[in-house]
Amino acid sequence: MAHRREFLQQALVLLGAGMCAPALAAWLQSCSSETKQPTEPGGTVELDLSTVPELQQVGGAVKRTFGQHNGGQPVLIIRLAEQQFVVFSTVCTHAGCEVGLPQSGRIPCPCHGSQFATSDGRVLQGPASSPLKRFASEYDPARNVLKISF
Ligand code: FES
Structure with missing residues (x-):
């Protein structure tokens, strides 16, 4: 039971990281555009x-x-x-x-x-x-x- 819970938690973390990738890329891009007008x-x-x-x-x-x-x-x-x-x-x-x-x-x-x-x-x-x-x-x-x- 504990193994199953750990597996689900890890799967959710990995899934969350995958879903955040586009948002992370957009955030990084917004940071680079802000450097033009600090x-x-x-x-x-x-x-x-x-x-x-x-x-x-x-x-x-x-x-x-x-x-x-x-x-x-x-x-x-x-x-x-x-x-x-x-x-x-x-x-x-x-x-x-x-x-x-x-x-x-x-x-x-x-x-x-x-x-x-x-x-x-x-x-x-x-x-x-x-x-x-x-x-x-x-x-x-x-x-x-x-x-x-x-
Ligand atoms: S919002 Fe009414 S005149 Fe500008």
Whole structure:
């Protein structure tokens, strides 16, 4: 009886290891992709701007997701000037839809028509009544890296 129990336990362990192999491979792959945009302790991310064509020009904007930062939702990064950037959550403060890319200085929400200012995320048009959540960022021109604090 004890032998049979041991056999079953070993079989379950082996079966479990076999079932986990694809998950393990996916996990290892996700680790390797994270090394391209390292996440530092304390909730900061460094983005190498040479890898982001949308941000080469003043006025450029791009959405990016950084793992579980911002609840796993994308952030909107806008280049306001040569060395000035702003980073907002893309989650609309009205009912949670994802806002669009900026147009003519305004960040539109496709769901109910709210609009937010690209400069500081304040509401320009409702129904939203609160500004977009903003994350602190710091540009290092020597390295062409934008450091975002979550
Ligand atoms: S969710 Fe954005 S305007 Fe309603």
